Amino acid sequence: MDAGRVSLAYETFGSPDDPPMVLVMGVASQMLVWPDRFCQALADEGFHVIRFDNRDIGLSTHLDELGVPDMVALLTGQSKEAPYVLADMADDTAGLLDALGLDRVHLVGLSMGGMIAQEVAIRHPERLISLTSVMSTPAAHIGKPTDAAAATLMWPSPKTEAEAGDLAVNVYRVVGSTDYPQDVAWVRAVGEESFRRSSSSAGKVRQFAAILVSPDRRSGLRELAVPTLVLHGEDDPLIQVEGGHETAAAVPGARxxxxxxxxxxxxxxxxxxxxxxxxxxxxxAGKES
Structure with missing residues (x-):
């Protein structure tokens, strides 16, 4: 679907007659990382669920003409230059709503997707019935990753389907839940399928750069009147739980x-x-809107 500057690949679950719920995924992750059965469970509760690939990932537009940012310079504070920022990705999301003819939606964002969803709420509050921010943060410096989790972001990109499956398993061994069993077969299968859909790796670097250079969203979040739910794991090593606490503290009435x-x-x-x-x-939120 053409969302303006970019074309975004999307999939749906449930009936288009139900209230729309749009799911926004995180950095370096295709929409497949929203598990099919999780999406279907949301749909079974009476929602038309839409998941999509962000720009620079999966089957959506890859902006290779923008080049690859210098991550060392960004991470060491020597540069604040990036090809685009999270606000641009938020505008992509709003453009997708336009293309699908959706006036207002329930928006659910995970990790970087939560950051994008926060930006949508700030920039396009009239488009949201509700906001749910999952394992996310209002700023890159809040809830910073552990050293081990941060290292996974810099691991080499896979060159084969098998390597992609192995990488996914190894990443989730570091960042995944400690008290719950890991569905290793599913994680590997998603890694392999993601590689089959698109093996390009430069886009994830541009996405990560967008996170690093985007400004603190707390001042904008304080102005929100959108009903907001914040969900976070207490043992999240990639965006530590402080990110959830600070998000909820910033949005009036957030739970x-x-x-x-x-x-x-x-x-x-x-x-x-x-x-x-x-x-x-x-x-x-739907009853109150």
Missing amino acids: LVTYPGMGHDLPEELWPTLVGEITEHART
Whole structure:
């Protein structure tokens, strides 16, 4: 679907007659990382669920003409230059809503997707019925990753489908939940399928750069009147739980729910409560809007 400057690949679950719920994924991750059955569980609660590939990932437009930013310079503070910022990705999301003919939606963002969703709420508040920010943060310096988790962001990109599966498994061994079993077969399969869909790796560097250079969103979040839910794992090593606390503290009336033993993933054992929180929040906001 053409969202303006870029074309975004998307998929849907459930009936288009139901209220729309748009899912925004994180850095270096295709929409497949929203598990099919998780999306279907949301749809079964009475929502038309839409997941999509952000710019520079999967089957959406890859902006290779913008080059690859100097990550060493960005990480050491020697540069603040990036090809684009999270606000641009938020505008992509708003453009997708336009292309799909959706006036207002329930927006759910995970990790970088939560940052993008926050930007949509700030820049396009009239487009949201509700906002749910999952394992995210209002600024890159809040809830900074552990050293081990940060290192996974710099691991070499895979060159084969098998390597992509191995990389996904190894990353989630570091950043995933400690108190819940990892579905290793699913993680590997998603890694392999993601590589089959697109093996390009430069885009994830541009996405990461966008996170690093984007400004603190707390001042904008303080002006929101959008009903907001914040979900976060208490043992998240990639965006530590401080990110969730600071997001919820910034948004007037936001509700925060944290989960012991949950890391930077969506453990299947928590799906009933996660789906329940997201859909009940959306239903309540829908009645009030």
